[in-house]
Amino acid sequence: MADTQTIIPVILSGGSGTRLWPMSTPDRPKQFLPLTGERTMFQLTALRTHVADRFDAPIIVANARHAELIEAQLGEIGVSPAAIILEPCARNTAPAIALAALEAGSAPLLVMPSDHIITNEAAFMAAVAAALPLVEQGWLVTFGITPTGPETGYGYIRKGDALAGEPCKVERFIEKPSRSAAEAMLADGNHLWNGGIFLFRADIYLGALSIHAPDMLAAAKAALAQAKRNGARIFPNNEAFAASPADSIDYAVMEKAERVAVVPVSMGWSDVGSWDALHEIGHKDEHGNLSTENARLDNTSGMMVKSDGIRISASGVDNLIIIASGNEVLILPRGSSQDVKKFAG
Amino acid sequence: MADTQTIIPVILSGGSGTRLWPMSTPDRPKQFLPLTGERTMFQLTALRTHVADRFDAPIIVANARHAELIEAQLGEIGVSPAAIILEPCARNTAPAIALAALEAGSAPLLVMPSDHIITNEAAFMAAVAAALPLVEQGWLVTFGITPTGPETGYGYIRKGDALAGEPCKVERFIEKPSRSAAEAMLADGNHLWNGGIFLFRADIYLGALSIHAPDMLAAAKAALAQAKRNGARIFPNNEAFAASPADSIDYAVMEKAERVAVVPVSMGWSDVGSWDALHEIGHKDEHGNLSTENARLDNTSGMMVKSDGIRISASGVDNLIIIASGNEVLILPRGSSQDVKKFAG
Numbered sequence A, B: 001m002a003d004t005q006t007i008i009p010v011i012l013s014g015g016s017g018t019r020l021w022p023m024s025t026p027d028r029p030k031q032f033l034p035l036t037g038e039r040t041m042f043q044l045t046a047l048r049t050h051v052a053d054r055f056d057a058p059i060i061v062a063n064a065r066h067a068e069l070i071e072a073q074l075g076e077i078g079v080s081p082a083a084i085i086l087e088p089c090a091r092n093t094a095p096a097i098a099l100a101a102l103e104a105g106s107a108p109l110l111v112m113p114s115d116h117i118i119t120n121e122a123a124f125m126a127a128v129a130a131a132l133p134l135v136e137q138g139w140l141v142t143f144g145i146t147p148t149g150p151e152t153g154y155g156y157i158r159k160g161d162a163l164a165g166e167p168c169k170v171e172r173f174i175e176k177p178s179r180s181a182a183e184a185m186l187a188d189g190n191h192l193w194n195g196g197i198f199l200f201r202a203d204i205y206l207g208a209l210s211i212h213a214p215d216m217l218a219a220a221k222a223a224l225a226q227a228k229r230n231g232a233r234i235f236p237n238n239e240a241f242a243a244s245p246a247d248s249i250d251y252a253v254m255e256k257a258e259r260v261a262v263v264p265v266s267m268g269w270s271d272v273g274s275w276d277a278l279h280e281i282g283h284k285d286e287h288g289n290l291s292t293e294n295a296r297l298d299n300t301s302g303m304m305v306k307s308d309g310i311r312i313s314a315s316g317v318d319n320l321i322i323i324a325s326g327n328e329v330l331i332l333p334r335g336s337s338q339d340v341k342k343f344a345g
Helices: A043-049 A065-075 A093-104 A121-136 A179-190 A200-211 A213-223 A240-241 A249-252 A275-283 A337-342 B041-046 B065-079 B093-106 B121-136 B177-186 B202-212 B213-224 B238-242 B248-252 B276-280 B339-343
Strands: A010-011 A059-065 A083-087 A107-115 A140-143 A156-162 A166-175 A189-202 A228-230 A233-234 A258-264 A295-296 A304-309 A311-316 A319-323 A328-333 B008-013 B060-064 B082-086 B107-113 B139-144 B156-162 B168-174 B191-201 B228-229 B233-235 B261-263 B295-298 B304-307 B310-313 B320-325 B329-335
Touching: A010 A043, A010 A093, A043 A065, A043 A107, A043 B310, A059 A065, A059 A093, A065 A083, A083 A093, A083 A200, A083 B238, A093 A107, A093 A213, A093 A249, A107 A121, A107 A200, A121 A140, A121 A189, A121 A258, A140 A156, A140 A200, A140 A249, A156 A258, A156 B228, A166 A249, A179 A189, A189 A200, A189 B168, A200 A213, A200 B295, A213 A240, A228 B233, A249 B228, A275 A337, A295 A328, A304 A311, A304 B213, A304 B295, A311 A319, A311 B168, A311 B295, A319 B329, A328 B320, A337 B065, A337 B310, B008 B093, B041 B065, B041 B107, B041 B191, B065 B082, B082 B093, B093 B107, B093 B202, B093 B213, B093 B248, B093 B329, B107 B202, B121 B139, B121 B156, B121 B261, B139 B202, B139 B248, B156 B177, B156 B261, B168 B248, B177 B191, B177 B248, B191 B202, B202 B213, B202 B248, B213 B238, B276 B304, B276 B339, B295 B304, B304 B310, B329 B339
Parallel strands: A010 A059, A010 A107, A059 A083, A083 A233, A140 A258, A295 A311, A304 A319, A311 B329, A328 B310, B008 B060, B008 B107, B060 B082, B082 B233, B139 B261, B295 B310, B304 B320
Antiparallel strands: A107 A189, A140 A189, A156 A166, A156 A189, A166 A258, A228 A233, A319 A328, B107 B191, B139 B191, B156 B168, B156 B191, B168 B261, B228 B233, B320 B329
């Protein structure tokens, strides 16, 4: 780690809240739910960098409708944000990060989605430390998750030439692949999952934006110039921000910039993108059942049962996803959790 | 039918409300639920004999906690009861019918459970007409349902010598049989299901009670002598009624009395004793799904889905029972609806 300059965590709170319906909803997407324990994934993300000598207070970039939820959840864990930038509309990750970078000066930014799980935090911190020398030299660094299976739901990164130590140049970014392509990438050992976690200096990111997406940078600057501020809350101007092109950081910057590196890391990462994923990472009983207190399971196995109120009583069934929230109950076979999209929203 | 004497329907509203949990509960057992259409089974039972020239106003015998429910449900269908006898405690069917018989004088009583379905009412009325001459001669008549399968959940009646026309003497009553015994009875054609429906003169029943269960008759008389009355409501004395032996009419009277006949009838009868039974008799779509409005089924077959509020969304599952009521959801494989007892009550 650098002795002189601390890192500013930038926590992105996006997501439409449909894949974990009925628990996640637009009013309460999955990062604000305590899906894996007592803390929500947003809280776990904020706590991950709540280390005074290495990190500054975080900048949160979020949907304006979640302002109170964010303040309440940060309050519960005793984290004071440097800023909560409340987007008046969604323009994908590149403009969101631009808003944070413009507030941050030239500090290194650790950009993190708020809805992922990392079980090995020491491995994550080691990867950040490994990336920092490159970042100080002006590289844009992404973290590539060592794949554990031929997942078709993630983007991949192909490693290029090695830099000093673990980091490599990025050869290219690959979109969600077919099954066979995923299997080939897993087999060749040269590919990593794109976890959407980045480390770079704010000024370097803004410089790359000025070259590769100048309209986006201009829109972010204008939105902040006309922003309303209230305590930590920053409300960028709606009309100015709406004028920004909508694009991801991968497309707008990382694929186009010159000095882009990837640091491989194996850290128990999951994007918790489905009820199946949550079953996979969660604590199961000896019959492979994962369930909450208000469920009564008798003669069942392989169940993923979760409820925030309704009492679920099931007997003689196996390998079902049963999720109850509010006045809704979802029932799917395990392995089919993508079918939630038939009902959500 | 007799020209001179009309029949008094006696509707028995017993049942603990556990087999159709979570919809049926002790506060609202299954006869008070609209399980097969707009009307509840209690209402359908009352409407079955709501024929002015053949039947008098009914006598209801029920649990005291259901008094208001009964009056409301009778009010909805425009039936005025002769009496609502509200049992202070449950003593099984023989004492319940004794209370009704003591209120009725010497009229023929048609005793009916309130929680059965009869889809062919004309066949039922024809069976009643066939029984009436015997009843006027002092016979105790039961109606035997022509079996449609080797059911192990019902009692059976073995037919004896034929009387005039369809009716036969009862040779004996048989308790819920084993599967093999049920198959043998179905094969020999001499057995009928015991549907718990009876026709006899009130005075003949009371006479049989005085011989075979004198303590029961004495308790019923004492309970009514000290009863409180309020409009149609009759509240038998608790202490006096509690002193009665608890026994079914089958054991206490029908198995012991001399002149006991059975009239065979095939009338689309079901005791709706389980969610499986309800699926069997209900209207299903082309995929064999029976469901209520607030259920969303996608790529399912053979489902029995019912909810009184919670919205159920299911995809890719087959042959499940999913029942939601209030804050409870029950999930079982079809064919296992007896497992509801693991959770109910």
